[in-house]
Structure formats: structure tokens, C-alpha cells
Amino acid sequence: SFRSSIGLMDIKPVGWEQIGGLEDVKLKLKQCVEWPLKFPHDFARMGLKQPKGLLLYGPPGCAKTTLVRALATSCHCSFVSVSGADLFSPYVGDSEKVLSQVFRQARANTPALVFLDEIDSVLGSRSVGTLGCDAQERVLSVLLNELDGVGVRTVERRGTKSDHQEYQEILNQNVMIVVATNRPDVLDDALLRPGRLDKMIYVPPPDQEGRLSILKLCTNNMPIGPDVSLEKLAAETCFFSGADLKNLCKEAALAALQENGLEATTVKEGHFAESLRTMKPSLNLEFYT
Ligand code: ATP
Numbered sequence: 001s002f003r004s005s006i007g008l009m010d011i012k013p014v015g016w017e018q019i020g021g022l023e024d025v026k027l028k029l030k031q032c033v034e035w036p037l038k039f040p041h042d043f044a045r046m047g048l049k050q051p052k053g054l055l056l057y058g059p060p061g062c063a064k065t066t067l068v069r070a071l072a073t074s075c076h077c078s079f080v081s082v083s084g085a086d087l088f089s090p091y092v093g094d095s096e097k098v099l100s101q102v103f104r105q106a107r108a109n110t111p112a113l114v115f116l117d118e119i120d121s122v123l124g125s126r127s128v129g130t131l132g133c134d135a136q137e138r139v140l141s142v143l144l145n146e147l148d149g150v151g152v153r154t155v156e157r158r159g160t161k162s163d164h165q166e167y168q169e170i171l172n173q174n175v176m177i178v179v180a181t182n183r184p185d186v187l188d189d190a191l192l193r194p195g196r197l198d199k200m201i202y203v204p205p206p207d208q209e210g211r212l213s214i215l216k217l218c219t220n221n222m223p224i225g226p227d228v229s230l231e232k233l234a235a236e237t238c239f240f241s242g243a244d245l246k247n248l249c250k251e252a253a254l255a256a257l258q259e260n261g262l263e264a265t266t267v268k269e270g271h272f273a274e275s276l277r278t279m280k281p282s283l284n285l286e287f288y289t
Contacts, residue, residue, distance in 0.1 A: 006098065014070040019066055033075060037075055056178060077112055096139050103142075118180065120181045120186050144191070211237050212231060212234035223267060225267060238281070239281035239283040243282070252275040
């Protein structure tokens, strides 16, 4: 699956519009990754640089991974990904070698976006980590080296080349790192020093309006009956993550199939209600404070 594969990936393009709500977050991502790539001179003139590393944090199932895929799509970057679980899997070998390999692949396929998902399990402060202390130390040191070494070239105006050529050159040297975590509090401080993961973006759980957008997206290709009010559902799904909402819609469609067999043509109010009764939201008040 997408999540458990390591390394260079041929991602299915994801458009920003496939992500419900989170308009502020989308804008921030565009501002700090897409714009500097597209308008390097304007950024340089304003004394701005592209961050080398980004940290996305927030509750599980609320679109962090999907946002990074949309970012890679809109920047036309290759997407190289590894998760904490991959890194400490007994099947993949030495964690730090795997991580180095990921960065080698990124450098061979620039412009590239390296995505390190659920990384707190590996890079959490010593007590929280799941790897042995030594292995964790070695993984952290690979990552810090890469953060210090990977180039986002500073842009200088050179008159001889077309903007397009220069844009291509900048792209070709670019490796950008995005780290996602549910637990920013446990990350090693060294990662958060200036010049490393120097931009932190909070990806919040969806509010009612966000839930409505997500529900609309999830039922886009679903024959929902006229009795279904997505507005009402959005109001009733406090503490549901985006992933939960997606599941809710899927379960409702399955309930319709179960009730009417393969003749089923509509997903009705009752199916959503049934699905809602059986589902527990994965978030709680903690994630909203
Ligand atoms: P985790 O922390 O568990 O890795 P995540 O924050 O990376 O989760 P995703 O993997 O991006 O979350 O999302 C999980 C699923 O929920 C995806 O299938 C995604 O399509 C859906 N989803 C979550 N939030 C949204 C949203 N705002 N709009 C559309 N789909 C969403």
C-alpha cells in the first residue's frame, strides 16, 4: 500500500480540491514550498528563502499525508517516502541505511520531496522511541546531516538565462523534507533548530464546516438519497477525523448494499444513521485544545 512502501513512489496525482477544508493549511504549504519554487526572484528580492524542512503536526487521520501528496503533485516533484514503521521493521535492515537510501533516491530524482511519516516512533526523545537507543541515535544523525546538507539553493539573479531555465535549475537541485507527526512534543530538539525543520504547520481536526466539505467529497461518487442531509451529519460528527468520515460514508454504502442486495441504488438517511451508531470517532477533546 501507499503507506508501507519505502522509497520513490509513483503517486497518483492528488489535487488540492480533493482535500476538504484546511484552506489555511493549503495556503501555507503553497506559500512556503510552491511559491519559492515558482517565483524564486520575487522571494529573493524580499529576502525570503524556502524552508529546507517542514514539520506537519496534528491528530491522526486528518490529511497530513494527503496534503503532502497534493504538494508533490502541484510542485511536480518526485515523492520519496518512508514511515517510522518502515524504519524499524525487522524486514528492512539497518534503519539508518534505509534512510540514507531514501535520500540518495531523492537526490537522484530532483526536484524531490522526501516525506517522513509518523516519525515520532523513531525520532522521539529517547524514552519514547521504539528503536534501541543506538539505532535511534544513528537515524537521527543521518536525518540531521541530510537536513544540514540538502540543498535548497539560494537564488541569485543571473541575466543570461531565461526564467524558465533558471526555474528548472533550481528545481533540479531541490530536495525538500517534510516530516509528519502526531506528537511534536516528543521530537528531538535538534530537529527543530533554525535551518532544519524550520517551518511548523499545524493540521487541525476538521470543524463542522470542514466536516461538511469532507462529507461532500466522500459522497461525490455515491448515489445518496434526497433524505440525506450532509449538513446534519456534519453537525453530528464531532470528534470525527477525515479518515473517520470517509469510513462513515463507506459503511453507509455497505449498509445500503446489505439491506437491498445488489439492487441497491441509493444510500439513504437510515444507512448513514446506522453507520453512525456503530462508529466511534477516533479523536477526543484533547486534540481540540
Ligand atoms: P496519520 O496521522 O494517521 O498518518 P494523516 O493525517 O496522514 O493520518 P491521511 O492519511 O492523509 O491522514 O488521511 C487518512 C484518510 O482520510 C485518507 O484516505 C484521506 O483521503 C482521508 N481524509 C482525511 N482528511 C481529509 C480531508 N480533509 N479531505 C479529504 N479526505 C480526507
